[in-house]
Amino acid sequence: MQQYVIFFNQINRSSLPLVGGKGSNLGEMTQAGFPVPSGFCVTTFAYRDFVATSPAMEAFFTKLSNIDASDLHQVREIGQGIREHLQQVAIPEKITAEILRAWEKAGTGNYYAVRSSATAEDLPNASFAGQQDTYLNIKGQEELLTHVRKCWASLFTDRAIVYRAKNGFDHREVYLSIVIQQMVIPEVSGIMFTADPVNGNRTVVSIDASFGLGEALVSGLVTADLYKVKNHAILSKKIARKKLAIYAVPEGGTVTQELSAAQQEQQVLTDSQIIDLAGLGKKIEKHYGQPQDIEFCVAQNECYIVQSRPITTLYPLPDMPQQPVRVMLSFGHAQMMTDAFKPLGLSVLKNMVSQRLFKAAGGRIFLDLSDILHNKLARLIVPKVLSNADEAMSRAIDAVVKRPEFLKGRQLREADAVNASTVGKILMPVMKQVWTILRSGDPKAGREHVDKFMQQHMAHTRQALCGVQGAERIKAVKKQFDSIFTELIPNIGPYLLAGLLANVLLKKICIRKFGNQTEVDLLNKSLPGNVTSEMGLALGDLADKVRDLPDVQEYLKVAEDQSFFSGLDEVPGGKQCKAEFAVFIDKYGMRCPGEIDITTPRWYETPTRLTSAIFSNIQSLKPGEHRERFARGEKEAAEAARRILQAEEGRLTSKPVSRLITVYRNLGGLREHHKFLLISVMGECKQAILAEARQMAATGMLEQAEDSYYLTLDELHQLLQGNMAKPVTELIARRKAKYQRYQELKPPRVMTSEGEIVIVPPRRDHVPAGALLGSPVSAGVAEGIARVILRPEEAVLNAGEILVAPHTDPGWTPLFQSAIAIVTEVGGLMTHGAVVAREYGIPAVVGVDDATTLIKNGERIRVDGTQGLIEFLRTPNE
Numbered sequence: 001m002q003q004y005v006i007f008f009n010q011i012n013r014s015s016l017p018l019v020g021g022k023g024s025n026l027g028e029m030t031q032a033g034f035p036v037p038s039g040f041c042v043t044t045f046a047y048r049d050f051v052a053t054s055p056a057m058e059a060f061f062t063k064l065s066n067i068d069a070s071d072l073h074q075v076r077e078i079g080q081g082i083r084e085h086l087q088q089v090a091i092p093e094k095i096t097a098e099i100l101r102a103w104e105k106a107g108t109g110n111y112y113a114v115r116s117s118a119t120a121e122d123l124p125n126a127s128f129a130g131q132q133d134t135y136l137n138i139k140g141q142e143e144l145l146t147h148v149r150k151c152w153a154s155l156f157t158d159r160a161i162v163y164r165a166k167n168g169f170d171h172r173e174v175y176l177s178i179v180i181q182q183m184v185i186p187e188v189s190g191i192m193f194t195a196d197p198v199n200g201n202r203t204v205v206s207i208d209a210s211f212g213l214g215e216a217l218v219s220g221l222v223t224a225d226l227y228k229v230k231n232h233a234i235l236s237k238k239i240a241r242k243k244l245a246i247y248a249v250p251e252g253g254t255v256t257q258e259l260s261a262a263q264q265e266q267q268v269l270t271d272s273q274i275i276d277l278a279g280l281g282k283k284i285e286k287h288y289g290q291p292q293d294i295e296f297c298v299a300q301n302e303c304y305i306v307q308s309r310p311i312t313t314l315y316p317l318p319d320m321p322q323q324p325v326r327v328m329l330s331f332g333h334a335q336m337m338t339d340a341f342k343p344l345g346l347s348v349l350k351n352m353v354s355q356r357l358f359k360a361a362g363g364r365i366f367l368d369l370s371d372i373l374h375n376k377l378a379r380l381i382v383p384k385v386l387s388n389a390d391e392a393m394s395r396a397i398d399a400v401v402k403r404p405e406f407l408k409g410r411q412l413r414e415a416d417a418v419n420a421s422t423v424g425k426i427l428m429p430v431m432k433q434v435w436t437i438l439r440s441g442d443p444k445a446g447r448e449h450v451d452k453f454m455q456q457h458m459a460h461t462r463q464a465l466c467g468v469q470g471a472e473r474i475k476a477v478k479k480q481f482d483s484i485f486t487e488l489i490p491n492i493g494p495y496l497l498a499g500l501l502a503n504v505l506l507k508k509i510c511i512r513k514f515g516n517q518t519e520v521d522l523l524n525k526s527l528p529g530n531v532t533s534e535m536g537l538a539l540g541d542l543a544d545k546v547r548d549l550p551d552v553q554e555y556l557k558v559a560e561d562q563s564f565f566s567g568l569d570e571v572p573g574g575k576q577c578k579a580e581f582a583v584f585i586d587k588y589g590m591r592c593p594g595e596i597d598i599t600t601p602r603w604y605e606t607p608t609r610l611t612s613a614i615f616s617n618i619q620s621l622k623p624g625e626h627r628e629r630f631a632r633g634e635k636e637a638a639e640a641a642r643r644i645l646q647a648e649e650g651r652l653t654s655k656p657v658s659r660l661i662t663v664y665r666n667l668g669g670l671r672e673h674h675k676f677l678l679i680s681v682m683g684e685c686k687q688a689i690l691a692e693a694r695q696m697a698a699t700g701m702l703e704q705a706e707d708s709y710y711l712t713l714d715e716l717h718q719l720l721q722g723n724m725a726k727p728v729t730e731l732i733a734r735r736k737a738k739y740q741r742y743q744e745l746k747p748p749r750v751m752t753s754e755g756e757i758v759i760v761p762p763r764r765d766h767v768p769a770g771a772l773l774g775s776p777v778s779a780g781v782a783e784g785i786a787r788v789i790l791r792p793e794e795a796v797l798n799a800g801e802i803l804v805a806p807h808t809d810p811g812w813t814p815l816f817q818s819a820i821a822i823v824t825e826v827g828g829l830m831t832h833g834a835v836v837a838r839e840y841g842i843p844a845v846v847g848v849d850d851a852t853t854l855i856k857n858g859e860r861i862r863v864d865g866t867q868g869l870i871e872f873l874r875t876p877n878e
Contacts, residue, residue, distance in 0.1 A: 002045040004098040008038060008181075018043045020117030020177040025308050032287050034280075035304050039112070039181030040102045044119060046095045047152055047176045054089050057082075061172050069165035072158070079158045086153040091145060103144060103180070111183040111248065112138045113306070114147040116154050119175045133157065136213060137183055137248040144180070151178045184304050185248050186297035188268050189214030190224060193311060194281045195291035200314050200748075201756035202291060202322060205229040205278040209268040212245030213254060214295060214306075225268045229278035237274075239267050269298070277303055284308055315748055317755050318359035318366060324409025326753040327373065327400045328359055328366035333749050333826050334389045336807040336833070337594045340364060340742035343735055344689070345597035347712035348682070351481040363742030366751065370409070373401050389828040391775035391847045395760035396750035433494035434501060438659070443666035446495045447529050450670055453491040454677050461681050465688045471720040473692055477685045478713050484681060492674050499667030502660045506644070509657060513647045521779055522640035523664060524838040526633030530669035531676045532810045532832070533630070533839055535588050539610070539814045540626030543617035545580050549573035553618075556611045564607045581607065590683025593792050593811030598682050598689075599709040609793035613814030620799035620818035633841065637665065671835065672810065679810075692720065703729065710735040768871060772855075774848035775827070776868035777834035782821035782843045783873060788857040789815070802863055804855050808833035816840055821863035823870060825851045837865070845870060 003018070011019055011027020019027065019041040030036045051057050060082050068074060106112075114135040133154035135147040154160070155176045164171055190209035195202045208224040210217045217224045223240040241264050249255050269277065277296065280303065285292050291314060295307035318328065331349070332338045340363030341349075349365055350358050359366045372378050379401045387394035400406055437446060464476050503524075507517045527533065546552050551572040559567055565581070568574035589604030603610060617626070641661045648654040693708035693716075701719060702708060708716060710732045718724050748757035762773050787801040792811060797803060797818035805812065807826040813836060816822070822837045827846030837844035843865030851870070855861060860873040 002043075002049070004043055004046040004049075004095050005040055005102040006043055007040040007102070008036065011041065017119060017175075018045070018177065019179075020044065020119050020175070021309065022115060022117035022307060023177045023179050024117075026179060026181070026306075029284065029287075029305060029308060034284060034287075035302070037182045037184050037304050037306065038106065039179060040106060041117065042095075042099055042148060042178040042180065044175035044177050046098075046178075047155075049092055050089065050095060050152060051086075053092060054085065056085060060085070064161065064165075064171040067161065067165055069162045072162075075158050075161050079156050079161050082156040083153040086156070087149055089149075091149060096145065099145065099148065099180075100141060103141070106180070106182065108141075110139070111185070112144065113179070113181045113183050114138050114144065114151055115179040115181065116151045117177040117179050118155060118160075119177075134215075136215065137253055148178055148180075152176055181306065183248065184297055184299045184306075186213065186299045186304075187211065188298040190217060190268075190296055192277060192281045192294040192296055193291070194285040194294070195311060195314055195755060196228070197293075197311065197313065199756045199758070201230075201752070201754050202314075202317065203230050203754045204235065205281050207269070207274060207277060207281075210242055210245065211259060211263065211268060212247045212257075214297065215246050215254065227269065227274045229274060232275055232279065234271060234274055237267070239265065241265060242268070273298065273303070280305070314755065315745060315751070315757060316362040316742075317753075318361040318368075320359060320368075320753055322754050324753075325403075325405045326368055326370035326409065327397065327406065327758075328368045328370075328751050328753070329386070329393055329397060330747055330749050330751075331365035331367050332596075332747060333393060333807075334831075335596045336809040336824075336826060336831055337596050338364070338747055338807060338826060339594055339597070340739060340745070341597045342599040342709040342739055343712055344709045344716075345599045347714070348481055348598045348685075349596070351478060351713065352485055361751070362745050362747060363739060364747045369397075370406075373397070373406075374409075387775075387828055389831055390749060390826060391762070391828055392760070392849070393749045394828070395762070396758040399760045400750065400752065400758055430489060430493045430497070434497045437494060437498040437667070438502065438663060443495075443498075443663045446498075447666055447670065450492050450495050450673055451529075454673065454680075457487065457677060458680055458684070461684050465684060470692070471717050473688055474713060474717045474720060477688050478717070480681055480685055481713075484678060488674050488677065492670065492677070495667050496670045496674060499664055499670055502664040503668060506657075506660050506664060509648075509653075509660075510644065513644070518779065519640045519644050521838055522636050523644075523661070524668070524835075525637045525841060526630050527637075527665065527669035527839065529666075530672065530839070532672050532813050532836060533669070535591070535810065536813045536817055536836075537626055537630060538584055538588065539613060540617055540621070540817060542577075542580055542584055542610075543614045543621075544623050545577055546614055547618045547623065549577065552577050553615075556608075556614065559608050559611070561606045561608050584610075590680050590686075591810055593809060595679050595682070595809060595811055598686050602683055602686065604683070606793075610814065612793055612796050616797040616815055616818040620797060620801075626817050629840070633839065636841075641665070672832070675810070689716070692716070696720070701728070703732075707732050710739070767869065770872060772848050772851065772870040774823070774845040774851075774868050774870065775829065776844075776865050777827065777829050777831075777846050778822070778837035778842060778844035779866045780821075780841070780843035781862065781864050781866065783860070783862045784820050786823075786855045786857065786859045786861050788852050788855060790852065802861060804851055805833075806852055808836075816842075821865065822846075823848055823851050823855065823861075823863055825849060 006019060008027045008030040011024060012031055013024050013028045015027055016024040023041040026036055063078050067078060116133055133151060135150065138144055138147050164174060188209055188211060190207060193206040196204040196206050207227040208217060210222050210224040222242050222244050225240050226238040228235040242259060243264055244256055245259055246254050246256050281292065281294055284294060288310065291311045292308045293311050294305060297304050297306060346360055346365065357367050359368050369382065373382060383394045383398035386397055461480055464480065465473065468476050503520065506520045506523065510517050510519045552574055555567060555571045555574065565578055568578040585604050585607060590602050592600055592602050594600040644661065645654065645658055648657045689708060690705055693702060693705035696702040697705045711719065715724065719728060750758040752758065767773055782802065784800045784802045786804050787795065787797055788804045789795045790806060792815055797815050800820055802821040802823060803815055803819040804823045807824050809832050816836050819842060821842055822833050822844040824833050824846045825848055827833050831846065834844055834846055843863045845863055845865055845868050848870060862871040862873055
C-alpha cells in the first residue's frame with residue numbers, strides 16, 4: 001500500500017526516494033538524537049498521485065523535455081503555466097485524509113513550516129538549495145492544504161526548471177515530498193558551514209547569524225554576523241549592522257520589523273553559544289562523514305537544527321591526515337595542464353613520482369613538499385624557484401611556510417632522514433657535474449651527449465615493448481615509467497641545470513652592468529637545439545608546403561583522423577604533402593596539448609588537430625618568415641653577447657662571462673629535453689597499452705579500447721591475468737561519471753591538508769584602474785585584438801592578434817608563430833609559454849587570474865610584458 005504520510009522518527013537517509021533530500025536528512029538527524037523540531041513528510045507517492053489526476057501534465061512534461069534553459073522567456077512562460085494549473089487541481093481525498101490525520105496527531109494548534117523536499121536536492125553533488133519554496137508560520141487546516149499544493153507547484157519555479165535542465169535531471173523523474181515541521185519561534189536564526197565555504201578549510205566552522213527567522217538572512221534582507229571557530233576557539237567575529245528582522249506573528253504568517261538602534265549593533269550569539277553551536281555542527285558532520293551546510297535557530301536559549309545538507313562546492317581532499325598541517329602544490333599548474341586526469345594518467349605519473357610526494361585529489365595531482373619545506377634553507381629557496389613556474393603559487397607557498405601551525409607540524413622522523421640522505425646521494429654528483437660544466441669542457445659536446453642518450457633511451461624503450469604481449473606488455477610499460485627519472489636525472493640534469501644557472505648568473509651581471517636584463521632576454525632568442533622551437537620551425541615548413549596547394553587546404557578543412565593520410569592520396573598535390581606530414585608526425589606525433597596525461601589524444605592519433613595551427617601560419621606569416629625570424633634571432637643574440645663582452649672588456653671577469661655565454665647558448669636550449677623524452681616514452685607506451693586494450697575490447701573484456709583509460713596500470717595488469725575482483729564494466733562507468741564531475745572543478749594552485757585553498761593576491765601598487773595584473777615574463781608592449789582560445793585545435797590566430805589562453809604547453813607552440821603577444825592564466829618565468837615568447841621576442845604576461853573570462857574575444861587590449869599589465873583599450877562609449 002502506498003504511504004502518503006510518514007513521521008520524522010520513521011525516516012532515515014535511505015528514505016530519500018519517499019521524502020526527498022530535506023525530509024530524509026531531518027529524519028536521519030531525528031533518529032540520531034540531534035535537536036530537530038518534530039514533524040512529518042507528505043511523501044512522493046502523494047505528489048505522483050496528485051499530478052496523475054491532471055491529463056494536462058503529460059503535455060507540460062513534453063514541453064519541459066525540449067526546453068532551452070537559456071531562453072528565460074520560454075522558461076517563465078512554461079513554468080507559470082504549470083504552477084497556475086497545479087494550484088487549480090484538487091488534492092485527492094485519500095491524500096487529504098492522511099495529511100489531516102498526521103496534522104491532528106502532531107497538534108492542530110501548532111504553527112508549521114511547510115517546505116518542499118525534492119528527490120534531486122541536498123545530494124552530495126547537487127544541492128538544489130532554494131530551488132523550491134518554503135512557507136513559514138502556517139496554522140489551520142485550510143492554510144495547511146493550500147500551502148501543500150503551493151509547494152507541489154513550486155517544483156516548477158523558473159529557477160528549479162533551469163537548474164534541472166542545466167544539471168541533466170529529467171523533469172519527469174524528479175519528485176516532490178513536503179516537509180511539515182513544527183515551527184520554533186526563534187530569537188536567532190542562521191546558517192552554519194562545518195568547513196570554511198570560502199577557502200575550504202575543513203577545520204574552520206563558519207556561522208552566519210541574525211535576529212528572528214532565517215528568511216531575512218537567506219533572502220538577503222540583512223547582513224548577518226559572521227563568526228569563525230577552530231578547535232573550540234573563536235578565530236574571528238564580524239559584527240554586522242542588522243537593520244531588519246523577520247518574525248512570526250500570532251495569526252499566522254510573518255512580518256518584517258526594523259530593529260532598535262542598540263539591537264542593530266548587538267552581537268547576535270554569545271561566545272559560549274558560538275562555541276557550542278560549532279561543536280554541534282562538527283558532531284553532525286561526523287555523523288554524515290562529510291562537511292555540512294546547516295540551518296539552525298535558537299529559541300529560549302535552546303538550539304534547534306532545521307536542516308543539514310552536504311556542502312557541494314568544496315574541492316576534494318587527498319587521502320591524508322589533516323594534522324599536522326601539510327602543504328601541497330598543484331602539479332598541473334606547474335605543467336600547464338589543469339584539466340582532470342583520467343585514472344590511467346594518474347597511475348602513470350604515480351609510478352614516476354615518489355609515493356610520499358604524490359597526492360591525488362579531484363582528478364589532479366598535488367605534490368606534498370612539506371618535509372622539504374620544514375628545512376629552513378628550503379623555505380627560502382623553494383618559493384623563489386617556484387616563481388619561475390607560477391608566481392601565484394610562489395606567493396601562496398611563501399605565506400604557508402611562515403605560519404606557526406606549519407612550523408609546529410615539523411616532525412623529524414628516521415624515514416625523513418633516510419629520504420634526505422637518498423636525495424643527497426642523487427643530487428650531490430649532479431651538482432658537482434654542473435660546476436664542472438660551468439668551468440670547463442665543450443658545452444656543444446654536452447648537448448650531443450644529451451641527444452645521444454635520448455636516442456639510446458628511446459631505442460631501449462621500443463626494444464623493451466617489442467615482442468611482449470598480454471600482462472607482460474603492461475608490466476614492461478610500467479617498468480619504463482618506474483625507471484625513467486633515475487636515468488633522466490644524471491644524464492640530462494647536469495647539462496640542463498648548467499644552462500639555467502648560466503642564465504641566472506648572466507642576469508645578475510647584466511642588471512649590475514646595464515641596470516636591466518634586456519641583453520640576457522636577447523640571448524634567449526633562437527637557442528640552438530631547443531626541441532620545442534625546432535618543432536615550431538618544422539610546422540612552419542609544413543605550412544609553407546601547404547600554402548601553395550589550394551586543393552590540399554580545402555581537404556584539410558574537412559579531413560578526418562582515421563582517413564587523414566589515405567585521403568591525401570586522392571587530392572592534387574596531396575602525395576607530396578603526405579611525406580612531409582609523415583616526417584613531422586614521426587618526430588613530433590607523440591605531442592599534443594595536455595600531453596602530460598597519457599590518455600590525451602596525441603597528434604599521431606588526431607592529425608587533424610594540427611590544421612588550425614597550419615592555417616594560422618599561412619594567414620599570419622609570409623613564406624619562409626618563420627625561418628627568417630629564427631635567423632634574425634640568432635643575429636640579435638650574437639649582438640647581445642658582443643655587447644655584454646664589450647662591457648667586460650679588460651676586466652678579470654671577461655673570461656668567466658664569456659664562458660657563461662658559451663655555456664648558455666649551447667645548453668640553454670636543453671630546458672625542455674627531459675619533458676620531450678618523457679613524452680616520447682609516453683607515446684610509445686600508449687601505443688602498447690592501446691594495442692592490448694583493442695585486444696581486450698575484441699574479446700569482450702572491455703566495451704571499447706578507450707575504457708582502459710579508466711583503469712590503473714596495475715588494474716590492467718590484473719585484468720589481463722584474470723585477477724580483477726570487481727566487475728570492470730561497473731567500475732569504469734563509475735569512474736567515467738566521477739571524471740566528468742572532476743572536470744568541472746577548478747583546481748587550486750596550493751592547498752593544505754586541512755583543505756584550505758591558499759590565495760595570496762599580488763601587490764597592486766601603481767596599477768592603472770581596470771587593468772589586470774600578472775607576472776611579466778617576456779618584455780615589450782603590444783596592442784591588438786584578443787583571441788581567447790581554450791584549446792589550440794579549436795581556433796585560428798590571425799595576423800596581429802594576441803593569444804589569451806588558460807595555459808600553454810608544447811602542444812600550443814604552433815600558434816605562437818602567429819601571436820603578437822601572449823596572456824595566460826597559469827605560468828611563471830620558466831614555463832613553456834614564457835620561454836617560447838622570449839625566444840620569439842613577443843611580450844607575455846602569465847598568471848593572470850580568470851584572463852579567459854575577463855578578457856572578451858575580439859576585445860582590443862594592451863599587453864605590457866615588462867610590467868605584467870593587461871589594459872583594455874575601450875572607446876569612451878564602452
